[in-house]
Amino acid sequence: MNLYKPTIYAKDIFHINYKKLEENKIKLIIFDIDNTIAKTNEKYPTDKVVKLFKELKNNKFNLLILTNAIPHRAIRFKKYLDVDTYYLACKPSKLNYIRIIKKYKYKNEEIAAIGDQMLTDIKGANKVGITSILVDPISSRESLFTKLNRLKEKYLISKKKIIERGKYYE
Numbered sequence: 001m002n003l004y005k006p007t008i009y010a011k012d013i014f015h016i017n018y019k020k021l022e023e024n025k026i027k028l029i030i031f032d033i034d035n036t037i038a039k040t041n042e043k044y045p046t047d048k049v050v051k052l053f054k055e056l057k058n059n060k061f062n063l064l065i066l067t068n069a070i071p072h073r074a075i076r077f078k079k080y081l082d083v084d085t086y087y088l089a090c091k092p093s094k095l096n097y098i099r100i101i102k103k104y105k106y107k108n109e110e111i112a113a114i115g116d117q118m119l120t121d122i123k124g125a126n127k128v129g130i131t132s133i134l135v136d137p138i139s140s141r142e143s144l145f146t147k148l149n150r151l152k153e154k155y156l157i158s159k160k161k162i163i164e165r166g167k168y169y170e
Contacts, residue, residue: 003092003126004118005162006134009169013037013114013135014048017170018056021112026131028106029056032091032115033067033077034146035137043073045080053081062104066096066113068120091115092124101128118156118163119149134163 010016013036021029034040037049045053056063065085067074074087089096101108112131115121116138125132142150156162 002160002162003123004156004160005126006118006122006132007112008131008133009163009167010133010135011168012138013052015168016114016133016135018059018061020170021131022059022061024131025110026061026112027110028062028064028100028104028112030064030066030097030100030111030113030125030130031083032113032117032121033065033069033074035116035139035142036114036121036135037065038077039139040141040143041139043076045077050080053083062106064100066091066100091120092127094124094127097124097128097130101130117146117149118153136165 008016031037038045053063063083065074065077065083066089067087068089068091069087071087074085078085086096086100101111108129112133113121113125114133114135116135118134122132122134157165
């Protein structure tokens, strides 16, 4: 199994087929923050994101945030989205994924993780055997560390053909 290949590839969080996730018995959805649900310079989730989270909760999904972001940024999103949040997660480390699996008592096949980076979000989810969903980054503004990750990601896409950018699949 290629640790960098996502199970699903979607344009953004609004183009994911959540109905299909539900049909596939997904009960817990883990979201990344930066460039997945918000631009890196946004201090709060947009109304559109808040609405999506409310709809997903109404459809009986359990939601949480797992992010490498710093505490005050993550806690702000936790407050506005009313979800449990794990910050400074050190993705792709398995540690926090394992904590989440134990705490929420879901089987791996009942969990999906959504993020914009193959080297952190997708690799972390794949390492523990949960559904991994890659979305395109919503902004080009990124930290230096992320920019360095994007160089390796470009290699994986162009040379290893892990995915084809813009060719989405479920």
